[in-house]
Amino acid sequence: MTSLRLAGFLAPRSIALVGCPSDLSRAGARPLLYLKKHGYPGQIYPVNPRHGEIGGLRAYPTLADLPDRPDTVWIGVPESDVLPVLEETARLKIPNAVIMTSGFGETDAAGAAHEARLRAVADAAGITVLGPNMLGFVNCWERVPLTFSSAGAVDRLIPGALGIASQSGALGGVVVNRAFDRLIGVSAMVSTGNEIGVTVSECLEYFADDDRTRAVALVAEGIRDGARFRAAAERLLRAGKPLVALKLGRSSAGQRNALTHTGALAGSSAAWRAVARQLGIVEVDTFEDLVEIGGFLSRESRVVRRGAAVVTTSGGASIMLADQFEAHGVGLPRLAPATVHTLGRMLPAYARTRDNPVDVTAGLSEALFGSVLETLVADPNLDAVVVAATSGGADRAQNIIRVAKAADKPVIACWLGGSVIEAGRALLDEHAVGCFRNPASAARALAAGRAVADARAEWTRRPQGSRRPAPPADPPATYAALASLARRAGVPLVAEALVSSPIEAARAARRLKFPVALKVVSPDLAHKTEAGALALGLDTAPAVERAATRLLRAARGRRVEGLLVQRMVQGVEVIVGVTRDPAFGPLLVVGAGGIEAELLGDTSCRPLPVTRREISAMLGEVRVLRRLTGYRGAPAADVPALIDAIAAVAKLAAMLGDRLTSLDVNPIIVGPRGRGAFAVDLLVSCEGPVVRGERT
Amino acid sequence: MTSLRLAGFLAPRSIALVGCPSDLSRAGARPLLYLKKHGYPGQIYPVNPRHGEIGGLRAYPTLADLPDRPDTVWIGVPESDVLPVLEETARLKIPNAVIMTSGFGETDAAGAAHEARLRAVADAAGITVLGPNMLGFVNCWERVPLTFSSAGAVDRLIPGALGIASQSGALGGVVVNRAFDRLIGVSAMVSTGNEIGVTVSECLEYFADDDRTRAVALVAEGIRDGARFRAAAERLLRAGKPLVALKLGRSSAGQRNALTHTGALAGSSAAWRAVARQLGIVEVDTFEDLVEIGGFLSRESRVVRRGAAVVTTSGGASIMLADQFEAHGVGLPRLAPATVHTLGRMLPAYARTRDNPVDVTAGLSEALFGSVLETLVADPNLDAVVVAATSGGADRAQNIIRVAKAADKPVIACWLGGSVIEAGRALLDEHAVGCFRNPASAARALAAGRAVADARAEWTRRPQGSRRPAPPADPPATYAALASLARRAGVPLVAEALVSSPIEAARAARRLKFPVALKVVSPDLAHKTEAGALALGLDTAPAVERAATRLLRAARGRRVEGLLVQRMVQGVEVIVGVTRDPAFGPLLVVGAGGIEAELLGDTSCRPLPVTRREISAMLGEVRVLRRLTGYRGAPAADVPALIDAIAAVAKLAAMLGDRLTSLDVNPIIVGPRGRGAFAVDLLVSCEGPVVRGERT
Numbered sequence A, B: 001m002t003s004l005r006l007a008g009f010l011a012p013r014s015i016a017l018v019g020c021p022s023d024l025s026r027a028g029a030r031p032l033l034y035l036k037k038h039g040y041p042g043q044i045y046p047v048n049p050r051h052g053e054i055g056g057l058r059a060y061p062t063l064a065d066l067p068d069r070p071d072t073v074w075i076g077v078p079e080s081d082v083l084p085v086l087e088e089t090a091r092l093k094i095p096n097a098v099i100m101t102s103g104f105g106e107t108d109a110a111g112a113a114h115e116a117r118l119r120a121v122a123d124a125a126g127i128t129v130l131g132p133n134m135l136g137f138v139n140c141w142e143r144v145p146l147t148f149s150s151a152g153a154v155d156r157l158i159p160g161a162l163g164i165a166s167q168s169g170a171l172g173g174v175v176v177n178r179a180f181d182r183l184i185g186v187s188a189m190v191s192t193g194n195e196i197g198v199t200v201s202e203c204l205e206y207f208a209d210d211d212r213t214r215a216v217a218l219v220a221e222g223i224r225d226g227a228r229f230r231a232a233a234e235r236l237l238r239a240g241k242p243l244v245a246l247k248l249g250r251s252s253a254g255q256r257n258a259l260t261h262t263g264a265l266a267g268s269s270a271a272w273r274a275v276a277r278q279l280g281i282v283e284v285d286t287f288e289d290l291v292e293i294g295g296f297l298s299r300e301s302r303v304v305r306r307g308a309a310v311v312t313t314s315g316g317a318s319i320m321l322a323d324q325f326e327a328h329g330v331g332l333p334r335l336a337p338a339t340v341h342t343l344g345r346m347l348p349a350y351a352r353t354r355d356n357p358v359d360v361t362a363g364l365s366e367a368l369f370g371s372v373l374e375t376l377v378a379d380p381n382l383d384a385v386v387v388a389a390t391s392g393g394a395d396r397a398q399n400i401i402r403v404a405k406a407a408d409k410p411v412i413a414c415w416l417g418g419s420v421i422e423a424g425r426a427l428l429d430e431h432a433v434g435c436f437r438n439p440a441s442a443a444r445a446l447a448a449g450r451a452v453a454d455a456r457a458e459w460t461r462r463p464q465g466s467r468r469p470a471p472p473a474d475p476p477a478t479y480a481a482l483a484s485l486a487r488r489a490g491v492p493l494v495a496e497a498l499v500s501s502p503i504e505a506a507r508a509a510r511r512l513k514f515p516v517a518l519k520v521v522s523p524d525l526a527h528k529t530e531a532g533a534l535a536l537g538l539d540t541a542p543a544v545e546r547a548a549t550r551l552l553r554a555a556r557g558r559r560v561e562g563l564l565v566q567r568m569v570q571g572v573e574v575i576v577g578v579t580r581d582p583a584f585g586p587l588l589v590v591g592a593g594g595i596e597a598e599l600l601g602d603t604s605c606r607p608l609p610v611t612r613r614e615i616s617a618m619l620g621e622v623r624v625l626r627r628l629t630g631y632r633g634a635p636a637a638d639v640p641a642l643i644d645a646i647a648a649v650a651k652l653a654a655m656l657g658d659r660l661t662s663l664d665v666n667p668i669i670v671g672p673r674g675r676g677a678f679a680v681d682l683l684v685s686c687e688g689p690v691v692r693g694e695r696t
Helices: A002-009 A027-037 A079-091 A109-125 A169-181 A200-209 A226-238 A252-262 A269-278 A287-299 A315-327 A337-346 A366-377 A393-406 A419-430 A439-461 A479-489 A502-512 A541-554 A596-600 A612-621 A623-629 A639-659 B002-009 B027-037 B079-091 B109-125 B169-181 B200-209 B226-238 B252-262 B269-278 B287-299 B315-327 B337-346 B366-377 B393-406 B419-430 B439-461 B479-489 B502-512 B541-554 B596-600 B612-621 B623-629 B639-659
Strands: A014-018 A043-047 A072-075 A096-099 A128-130 A136-139 A144-147 A159-166 A186-191 A215-220 A243-247 A282-284 A308-312 A384-389 A411-415 A496-499 A516-521 A534-538 A562-567 A572-581 A585-592 A603-607 A660-670 A677-679 A682-686 A690-693 B014-018 B043-047 B072-075 B096-099 B128-130 B136-139 B144-147 B159-166 B186-191 B215-220 B243-247 B282-284 B308-312 B384-389 B411-415 B496-499 B516-521 B534-538 B562-567 B572-581 B585-592 B603-607 B660-670 B677-679 B682-686 B690-693
Touching: A002 A128, A002 A200, A014 A027, A027 A043, A027 A144, A072 A079, A079 A096, A079 A109, A109 A128, A159 A169, A159 A200, A159 A287, A169 A186, A169 A215, A169 A287, A169 B315, A169 B419, A186 A200, A200 A215, A200 A226, A215 A287, A226 A243, A226 A269, A226 A439, A243 A269, A243 A287, A269 A282, A269 A585, A269 A603, A282 A287, A282 A439, A287 A439, A308 A315, A308 A366, A315 A384, A315 A439, A315 B169, A337 A366, A366 A384, A366 A393, A384 A393, A384 A439, A393 A411, A393 A419, A411 A419, A411 A439, A419 B169, A439 A612, A479 A496, A479 A562, A479 A639, A479 A682, A496 A502, A502 A516, A502 A541, A502 A562, A516 A541, A534 A541, A541 A562, A572 A623, A572 A639, A585 A612, A585 A623, A585 A639, A603 A612, A612 A623, A612 A639, A623 A639, A639 A660, A639 A677, A639 A682, B002 B128, B002 B200, B014 B027, B027 B043, B027 B144, B072 B079, B079 B096, B079 B109, B109 B128, B159 B169, B159 B200, B159 B287, B169 B186, B169 B215, B169 B287, B186 B200, B200 B215, B200 B226, B215 B287, B226 B243, B226 B269, B226 B439, B243 B269, B243 B287, B269 B282, B269 B585, B269 B603, B282 B287, B282 B439, B287 B439, B308 B315, B308 B366, B315 B384, B315 B439, B337 B366, B366 B384, B366 B393, B384 B393, B384 B439, B393 B411, B393 B419, B411 B419, B411 B439, B439 B612, B479 B496, B479 B562, B479 B639, B479 B682, B496 B502, B502 B516, B502 B541, B502 B562, B516 B541, B534 B541, B541 B562, B572 B623, B572 B639, B585 B612, B585 B623, B585 B639, B603 B612, B612 B623, B612 B639, B623 B639, B639 B660, B639 B677, B639 B682
Parallel strands: A014 A043, A014 A072, A072 A096, A096 A128, A159 A186, A159 A215, A215 A243, A243 A282, A308 A384, A384 A411, B014 B043, B014 B072, B072 B096, B096 B128, B159 B186, B159 B215, B215 B243, B243 B282, B308 B384, B384 B411
Antiparallel strands: A136 A144, A136 A186, A496 A562, A516 A534, A516 A562, A572 A585, A572 A660, A585 A603, A660 A677, A660 A682, A682 A690, B136 B144, B136 B186, B496 B562, B516 B534, B516 B562, B572 B585, B572 B660, B585 B603, B660 B677, B660 B682, B682 B690
């Protein structure tokens, strides 16, 4: 099992530090200092040809001189020396290497070539490699701070339930430092850099299997192994371990730098977002949220489904919380009548806000505040209680801690105040009571818990295993073959006939019923409207025949597969497509017809395969498609038929297999409820031949 | 001058504290304790009928017993006692009152009535009142912490250049506390509560005139005096003092609570946003941004127009910054060739990222980092340098401070790390070097400086004074009167004629040129299409005559003003409207025709009056209207004519004056460049008669 490799990797019994300076004030000595400072229980072997002793430990000239074969080699030597050291690692059959040195794939072509040589050596010898171009890892439970980053510079390691994976070594260190600052325990942090061996996906697999990890924080620039990443995220989801991600490289400049930084393909933001949505990955934008929300979810598994009460001594704070709850879809349920009654007897007359949010006003005694808290916790309408604090300090925190420990639902705090009430924040952290510095973070944390639970439930409902049919021997080379394949997939092509003469066209039109559209099918005619290869709204047989003659004449000199006669249908236009993301593979895209989808980016996206429920959710995410449900008196559209049609397009994409590069059905026309949805245009592009079946 | 009233109010030479308990551990004693703790230089008179001495000061039974008339009375008595105390304040001709007590307009109808009585007493006696339902104010320069909030509980007041106005007392205290935590000096914080006297708008006026204030932080739930607020924000803008605002009550629940909390009309979010955009108000979502960006702008007036260099030892950090710079429109200019050359000689080979962002990698010495900084500061392509720090601590900070002090452009820091490098953050704060905890905050701060400068330049270009024509004696009672008024305003009505018979209609159509549209103008027919009062695409005189006869027959029994014959025009449809926001008055709204504008909320909004440049900016904010510039091969539309038309609609709104409640021109049809823009439908609603001139 892959994760076992990392389990051993993160708990070496002995470590050789190659490139460790004897002057401990130099930066290169950090891994040694950190291992000693935090009481690494294994053997440390400094390797340095010029010194016999470093930091009180015996040093050895080369790896070959060590008294035992170490489990792991830390390589912190200059760029040009890395390959020889790795080769010696291979020769000595040392199983693990951590390569901090940068200057490889993240720089230029020469660096990439150099990196490829490292990879070849490691692969041939079966060495598990972390890096290059990262700052190591920290295993808090086994006390292995094998790192150059600030994660080792902390006062003490705090073992706990948050796993951290970061491509950036420095940012991984920042996350550990910030988690510890909030007394949030970490199981392990692994920084992966250029990932010639261990990737963040492998880290997620490890954390999914690691019993001490309950949630994972991820800092990623670009995912190199999209399929493995999705599988690993699914493994976490099935294990009930939330994955909170800070995804970098969303901007074009950021993506450019992601390329130079770790050489990872950043992939499109839309693809990442689609993957995150499908797999219940909690996306955050700041370290604060990564740490607070990741830490909270690593300790709290109770789901806040209906919403929470907000209680505060400040009306302004209650509005801040209400704003953010609404923005993040967290409910503020009405209080139960008994709660309102009890609060009415308890609170002074001037504190008249007895519904949710509960503003008890500034003058309330701490004892009374505690009673209010207890009353709210007992309310059966509420799934959680959130205290927004602008005052009160340690006393307020003690009250919250006491009630939270006894409560059968989450009681958390939003600590708005500054240093004046900082002692309270420290107490809450000490007692591991969820505490957020911003209303938005608290709201996101509650919403995240629910979203992860929903994604998990959705995922367990999915059919297991792949039922993808074997791809056809060749991508369809003609429109007829494509249409036949689409029909087999269940794509509801509009009633149509492919014919070869004007007379046949007229006959087909009579059968299909008027009015019809007529178009020339030709691999040479991509844009039929401009090429005069299209006639619309033909409503008599002679008109069809005349138009067919004209179209064929205009297409003279081109390869013509035939004339396509299609019944004309009316309804809401929906665009459905499949594109291939370089990192995550085929993505289903749904948008509204017309130019708005493009102008507004108003589309929804999911990695394939998708369930019908997901397709339904996607339609809800496209704002312009709200008209499907009958906007402004227009009749509701046949959404079930549309979902069937989209599912069939997804199936067609699966049938076309890995050679598919893009598939567009533009548009599907959706009639009123009960009247169906019809695909009116197909455009498929595979590696190899391209088949266009544009129709209007 | 109004602001002088507040200048005196914030610097009282003596204060009577009514409701001050003798037990100093009780909350009510806070104002007394804070005044003493921070060395308030004036006279303090505790007023308490049961004690002769409180906290070492002589106490007096009533206000009437004081040896001198105090400048200010603090009223912290129970709700039922507030009115008598205020009446005594009036009797004694004490000029100022600060009413902390809650239970008034923020509660219920009885509370509102009670509040109205307070206001009547204060107004009659000319008392300047702060409150009720707030926590006082802090004047840092004159050491007057007359507050119940955490702003008084800080270790020391730090006088400075940031003014703070907050409707919420608790949140005002939080902002002061958090500003001081970052060593950001504050000129004054005023919390205004229910605002029966002093409003946040008056505070802004004061800060605009106060020489010690350089920027203002605002926390507002709802603006009560929209016109005064806009004038005050303009005064700040003209004075070159940025206004940074945390606007609460954006959600429906938040707005509901804003109503109960301070009784302010929250107004629509769209209106607030439009006002903010017009007046260069910097909107933020968190206290961190309010304090960091407000503090930064209170000290830094140099505008970063072309962009900044980012320099960091972490590739991941460089990507975070690049992402946020792009998201907030802050440039990352290429480095000058000389800079690249110098960096190339300076940096080790493995640190190959020599363009912007500059990633010098983790191992670099602090001395070398300082040289990199100096090199970047000298680059003529850059307006600022931003250091993103994940390591380095105090040494890094010293380097930044040294370079920043000598630089002719802003050198700021984004301090990403945790406690391990916290000492550096503290040093930066101590030396007032801009320091942000999040990349987004740093990017927003730079963008805000530029946006404020742009808004100020825009505002100084505006014509001064109001040129609003006197409103017509009465709103137009007929379509003919409305159309005449619209033409006087310059609204380009499509070629049309109002006639009274089918024969006249046919004659008019011949003159206007075919095809034409025909409609019945009647105050009884709001929706002509449904009522069969509309005929389109008529292209011969007999067709017009027949249609006119049919329409008149269908309208029998209704009041008919006439038949409107309009030439039919084609082009891009734009909706223009004017609505009246309860807080901010008339707002111009521009959107795309069709149902997308409504489904997507894809509109742009500005308070009237607007300039042509603003109208042009508005068109750029409507995403669907990108098609105006010629999308996908369509010809570019006549944008100058559209801008003229919108300006004319705004002028028509001004001519209709304060009685206008709504004005819709739906649509204006914009032809290709040089072909004009035509208003095809007018709908005006005033207090009083409603005139509909719907046309299609």
